Amino acid sequence: MGHCRIPTVAWAMLAALFAAAPLRAPADDAKSAEGPISMLVMDPLALPLSCPCVAGYAQRKYEVLGDYLSKELGRPVEITFAESIKNALDKEHxxxxxxxxGKDSVVRAQSKKHKYEPSLLARLVGKDGNVNQTGLIVVRSADPAKTLSELNGYRILFGPPECDEKxxxxxxxxxEAGVDVPAEKEAEIAYACSDGACMIIDWGDKIHGAAVISSYAAPLLEGCGTIKKGDLRVIGETKPVPFVAAFATNSLDKEEQKKVQDALLKAGKAPRMLAALETMLGFVPEDFKPIVPAKPVIKAAEKPTATQPSSGEAKTSADVRSPTIRAWPGWLGPERNGRVxxxxxxxxxxxxxxxxxxFLRPGMGGLAATDRHVFVGDRDAANRADVFRCLDATxxxxxxxxxxxxxxxxxxDNLPRATPLIYQDKVLFFGAFGDLVCAEMETGRVAWRMNVRLRFLALDKLPWGTCSSPLLVNDMVVVNPGAPRASIAAVDAATGETRWQTPGEPQGxxxxxxxxxxxxxxxxxxxxxTLCGWNAETGVRLWSLKPRTDGDFNVPTPIVIGDKLLxxxxxxxGRLYRFRExxxxxxxxxxxNTKLNPQMSTPIAVGRRVFCVNRRLDCFDAADDLKNVWTARDRAFxxxxxxxxxxxxxxxxxxGGELVLIDVSGPEPAIVSRSLLTTDKVAADAELLTFPALVGSRLFLRNETAVVCIELGG
Incomplete structure (x- = not known):
């Protein structure tokens, strides 16, 4: 199976049955004169080669594709599931x-051994809009190594040479991290991700070890019970490499190869195909640009220079990353800085x-989303209770x-102001009266709940309620009760138990x-x-700074530009600060720059440029004393x-939800296109206070009357 252990004998028997017998897609006998096409499926996320342990994942049903190809090509398609070309050819049929x-590098390597000449026809897009995968360097959670450079002297278990990512x-x-890597022939190999993961766990403290697993296998290791949640920790991620692709062999002539390729590229429009193959778009050409490119490679920290501001350090919420989940996990997106x-x-x-x-009421809080869920805070009809909803993203x-x-x-009004927060398989909602609720994403079962103002004895009156969106730091959720003994506090994300609390002022x-x-x-x-900084692990206040003029509501979120804070x-x-060692x-x-003075909008950094909406759209240069270099006035702003x-x-x-797109690649920004969400005059005039969520090419936004899903991919 190659990536996890099957939990039950029953499923093992079922998988064996799938692999042993070809699935013959039905075909019209009149169109079968040319004989069947033999299709080998080596995709590790195919249902017969995987296990049904993670809902909606690794259960690709290729018989639907076989049926479709049979009808498109006028020839029967016989499907064989096997983990290798050799295993397939060993079958009698x-x-x-x-x-x-199958996996790009594996198909190419094995085809060479068997004298096949593979021709790439198309790549399969995942549910995340991506055609790539990565390798993850993992250690035991209790291992002292925190960075790749600390792995010198470790036993490192690589994957087979044919698996590029491993x-x-x-x-x-x-x-690149300075680790002494053994010669290729001397590398220690774990042929399955599950083998490598289990070995380093079994070694415990006796052997310092690390393993390389495939990013697609990570959810299966825990989902199938091969390892326990929290057993492993990711300390490095490779560059993206191609994942699943469709190849023709030299046993199929060029004309037939072209017919198959054309059929594959149209397959995404066939009924049931996207769901059956767990794909956002189906098969795409080789030059396809991923809608959501693979996450950046994790390397040793590089300190931006003062003369080259960048958004690199602005990855503010990435303390806990899931390399397999592509989502809009909370306020300001994946890195809590508005960057996509x-x-x-x-x-x-x-x-x-x-x-x-x-919806009954116009929204105030932002949205969180995955490719399957949209999370939104709402109120009941009587306006006496928060209603936290999960919508189907499709x-x-x-x-x-x-x-x-x-x-x-x-x-x-009383609606929640905060944006929900996704953490692993759970989602947290925060109401305007201080209620923090943690629920399972799939079922809505409440894992824990509390009122942060009551728990930490915050007694001041808040005319606008609790507005700050929860922050994820490692395995803690940080909130700001604004209580005398808990100006901010951290609770365990899994249990809701208090981890630390820090005295200080009422909340902003x-x-x-x-x-x-x-x-x-x-x-x-x-x-x-007051503007403050607190130690992320302990909550101890490191510094505080009062502005020269009192009375700010302090709504916009601070952002990081290079090594400075805006x-x-x-x-x-707008004020730009530097930090001492x-x-x-x-x-x-x-x-x-006093013109960078939003009451509500959070600025966004693009390199050295800072953009901010405040009844107009302004651009400021962070490397030139925050000079205002461009302004656009428009009724949409x-x-x-x-x-x-x-x-x-x-x-x-x-x-009114009107979308305005600005090209910022040139010396001077320019509005390049715009689209109206509604032509209704009342709705089109509404000033929205919500923040949208972008997952893949789909934008989820909340206007005065509804939550709307918009396809931006064209």
């Missing part, structure tokens, strides 16, 4: 192989609305909801971040009147405007 679907890419990554890996080159004149789910139907009684009356209305500044990992954000508020403007802030700002960005594009959610 297999005389030859015409098509192979061998060549892993060796390259380790060599993909935006379209232009917007369609008419938006492609996949679905729309109506059709908008409600999968489950949790009702949390929350009585009171706040300014601007903005969200916290976690970042490495001055060489120290710290939590940064506002209390009621803070922007309505009364004190040891993590303490230098009180005198490096640069200041309100007091609050949610913005997300890549290195070349900024997408703004404007008035």
């Amino acid at each position: 297999v005389d030859d192989i015409h098509l192979i679907i 061998f060549s890419a892993a060796r390259e990554l380790l060599e 890996e993909w935006l379209p080159d232009s917007l369609p004149a008419k938006l492609d609305i996949v679905w729309s789910r109506p 059709n908008g139907e409600e999968r489950w909801s949790i009702t949390q009684p929350a009585l009171g009356q706040l300014d601007y 209305y903005g969200s916290l971040i976690a970042a490495t500044l001055g060489g120290v990992r710290q939590i940064v954000g506002h209390t009621q009147s 803070v922007a508020t309505e009364n004190n403007g 040891g993590g303490e802030i230098e009180p005198e700002q490096v640069a200041v 309100c007091e609050f405007g949610a913005a997300i960005a890549t290195d070349s594009r900024v997408l703004v959610q404007g008035r």
Whole structure:
């Protein structure tokens, strides 16, 4: 099986049955004169080669593809499931192989041994919009190694040489980190991810060991019970390498190869195909650019220079990463800085609305989402309780909801202000009256709940309620109760138990971040009147800074630009700070611009440029004293405007949900396209206070009347 252990004898018998007998797709006898096409499936996520341990994952049903190809080509397609070409050819019913679907590097290596000449026809896109995979360097959770450079002297278990992600890419990554890697012929090999993972766990403290596993296998190891949750820790990730692809062998002539290729590229439009193959788009050409490129390679930390601001250090919420889950996990996205890996080159004149789910009230909090779920905070019809909802990302139907009684009356209605937070297989919701609820993503079963203001005895009155979105730091959820003995506090993400609390001021209305500044990992954000930094592990306050002018609401989130911190508020403007070694802030700002003065919008950094919506869209140069270098005035830009960005594009959610796309790749930014969400005059004039979520090419946003799913991929 190659990546996990099957938990039951029954499933093992079923898998053997699938592998032993070919699945013959039905075909019209009149069209079968040319004989059957033999298709070998070596995809490790195919159902007969995997196990049904993780809902909706690694259960690809290739018989649906076989049926489709048979009808498209006018020839029967016989499917054989096997882990190798040799195993397939050893079966009595297999005389030859015409098509192979499997891991790119494995198919190429094995084809060479068997004198096949594989021709790449298409690549299969995953549910995350990606065609690549990576290798993960893992150690036991209790192992002292924190970085790759500490693995010198360790026994490192690589995957087979034919698996690029577990061998060549892993060796390259380790060599870059300065690890002495054995010669290729001397490398120690674990042929299955499960073998490598179990071996280093079994070694315990006796042997310092690390293993290389495939990113696609990570959820299966825990899901199938091969290892326990938390047994392993990822300390490195390789560069992306191609994952599953379809090849034709030289047993199929060129004309037939072209017919198969054309059929594969159209397969994504066939009914049931996307669900059957667990894919976002189906098969795509070799030059396909992933909608969500693979996550960046984890390397030794590189310190940006003061003259080259970048968004590299702005990866503020990545303390706990899941290399297999592509999602919008919470406030400001995957790295809590509004940065994304993909935006379209232009917007369609008419938006492609996949679905729309109506709601009774206009929203205030942001959305969190995966390719299967959309999480949103709402209120009941009587406005006496929070209702935390999970919608199906494919059709908008409600999968489950949790009702949390929350009585009171706040300014601007009582809806939750905070964005939900995804953590592993759970999601956390935070209501405006202080109720924090942790639930299982799939079922909605509540794992734990508490009211943070009651637990930590916060007695001050909040006219706008609790607004700060929870922050994930390692395995802790950090909130800001604003209590005398718990200005901020951390609770265990799995249990809700208090890990630490720090005395200080009442709470601010903005969200916290976690970042490495001055060489120290710290939590940064506002209390009621003060900007502070706290040690990320212990909560001990490292520094505090009062602005020159009182009265800021402190709603915008601070952002990191290179090795500096940018803070922007309505009364004190934009201020750029540097840090001393040891993590303490230098009180005198490096640069200041009073025009960068949003009351609600959080600025977003694209290299040295800073973009912010505040009744207009402004661009400031962080490397030139925050100089205002460009301004766009447009009816779409309100007091609050949610913005997300890549290195070349900024997408703004404007008035009424209108989308405005800005090209920022040139010397001067320029609005390149825009799309209206609605033509209804009342709805089109509404100033939205929500933040959207982007997963793959789908944008989920909440307007005055509904949560809407928009396809941006065209």
